[in-house]
Amino acid sequence: MSEEQMTIREMCDAYDVTPRTLRFYESKELLFPIREGQKRLFTKRDRARLKLILRGKRFGFSLEEIRQLLDLYDMGDQQATQLQRTYDVARQRLQDMEEQRDELNEAIDDLREQLKWGEQIIADFEKDLKAAQ
Amino acid sequence: MSEEQMTIREMCDAYDVTPRTLRFYESKELLFPIREGQKRLFTKRDRARLKLILRGKRFGFSLEEIRQLLDLYDMGDQQATQLQRTYDVARQRLQDMEEQRDELNEAIDDLREQLKWGEQIIADFEKDLKAAQ
DNA sequence: GCACTGCTTGACGTTAACGTAAGAGAGACG
DNA sequence: CGTCTCTCTTACGTTAACGTCAAGCAGTGC
Numbered sequence: 001m002s003e004e005q006m007t008i009r010e011m012c013d014a015y016d017v018t019p020r021t022l023r024f025y026e027s028k029e030l031l032f033p034i035r036e037g038q039k040r041l042f043t044k045r046d047r048a049r050l051k052l053i054l055r056g057k058r059f060g061f062s063l064e065e066i067r068q069l070l071d072l073y074d075m076g077d078q079q080a081t082q083l084q085r086t087y088d089v090a091r092q093r094l095q096d097m098e099e100q101r102d103e104l105n106e107a108i109d110d111l112r113e114q115l116k117w118g119e120q121i122i123a124d125f126e127k128d129l130k131a132a133q
Numbered sequence: 134m135s136e137e138q139m140t141i142r143e144m145c146d147a148y149d150v151t152p153r154t155l156r157f158y159e160s161k162e163l164l165f166p167i168r169e170g171q172k173r174l175f176t177k178r179d180r181a182r183l184k185l186i187l188r189g190k191r192f193g194f195s196l197e198e199i200r201q202l203l204d205l206y207d208m209g210d211q212q213a214t215q216l217q218r219t220y221d222v223a224r225q226r227l228q229d230m231e232e233q234r235d236e237l238n239e240a241i242d243d244l245r246e247q248l249k250w251g252e253q254i255i256a257d258f259e260k261d262l263k264a265a266q
Numbered sequence: 267g268c269a270c271t272g273c274t275t276g277a278c279g280t281t282a283a284c285g286t287a288a289g290a291g292a293g294a295c296g
Numbered sequence: 297c298g299t300c301t302c303t304c305t306t307a308c309g310t311t312a313a314c315g316t317c318a319a320g321c322a323g324t325g326c
Contacts, residue, residue: 007272007273008272008273009272009273018314018315019273020313020314020315020316021313021314023274023275024313024314028313037273037322038273038274038275038321038322039272039273039274039322040273040274055243058240058243059240059243059244060240062312062313063312063313064312087248087252090244090247090248091248093244094241094244094245094248097237097240097241097244098241100237101234101237101238101241104230104233104234104237105234107191107192107193107230108227108230108231108234110188110191110192111192111223111226111227111230112227114223115220115223115224115227119220140302140303141302141303142302142303151284151285152303153283153284153285153286154283154284156304156305157283157284161283170292170293171291171292171303171304171305172292172302172303172304173303173304195282195283196282196283197282
């Protein structure tokens with residue numbers, strides 16, 4: 001439990017993910033834990049990346065998109081261009097999310113409208129049922 | 134092109150779906166086209182169901198959920214209970230959608246916040262770059 | 267020496283909603 | 297009769313993000 005390196009289990013507990021997930025992210029080159037013998041040790045850098053990964057997922061980025069963003073951050077050269085591209089990707093994503101939300105809102109309004117009908121139909125039906133008794 | 138029955142292609146053109154999709158829905162017991170020889174003929178009932186299917190998809194129902202709802206409508210007996218159940222399912226779905234929208238809105242706000250930072254960082258960076266020339 | 271625990275590497279399984287390709291029948295047209 | 301067009305069935309392919317074994321090494325406690 002050194003401050004600098006964490007085992008896979010410590011990572012799982014700290015970030016609420018499964019070992020499989022961390023190994024999967026490593027296989028996809030999202031994380032690069034070092035090895036002590038056969039065991040993985042996750043560094044501060046891995047933790048920073050994992051935070052970004054989880055945050056990216058919240059934003060609806062795919063793991064592949066996240067990997068590309070992470071790579072851009074890591075290139076360390078031509079940073080202005082890279083930042084600009086990162087920014088562009090993020091803005092595009094934001095726009096997609098807003099469109100998605102708008103569609104969702106339309107669907108919600110639509111469904112609400114349906115439900116109003118539904119309530120009316122059910123109410124009528126129950127009235128008829130009672131009247132029929 | 135009779136008014137009552139439509140071929141698969143007419144259906145595709147009318148509802149903007151592929152033949153595969155219609156056959157798939159049939160295999161999933163969402164549609165029940167009749168046969169003329171080996172060819173499918175879609176009835177008025179199929180068209181009504183297809184409309185509901187497509188609308189259901191907009192609402193984020195899975196095909197399986199839609200099938201269950203469609204079946205409920207078709208039972209024709211104990212209708213009050215069935216309607217109530219349909220209504221309950223729909224209301225649950227509405228709630229899910231609203232939660233999803235709220236999460237999406239949070240993520241959007243979050244991402245917007247990030248982008249504000251991003252703009253600042255990029256601006257600073259470009260200033261530095263220019264200053265360095 | 268042995269059990270127990272934790273970690274490892276494969277490698278196949280899962281889910282939804284179709285896409286896509288192969289091979290063939292059936293009716294219309296000239 | 298040949299060709300065209302439409303349709304049919306069958307069945308494997310696709311995608312994402314892991315889940316779920318299976319089998320085995322490594323260290324620790326007793």
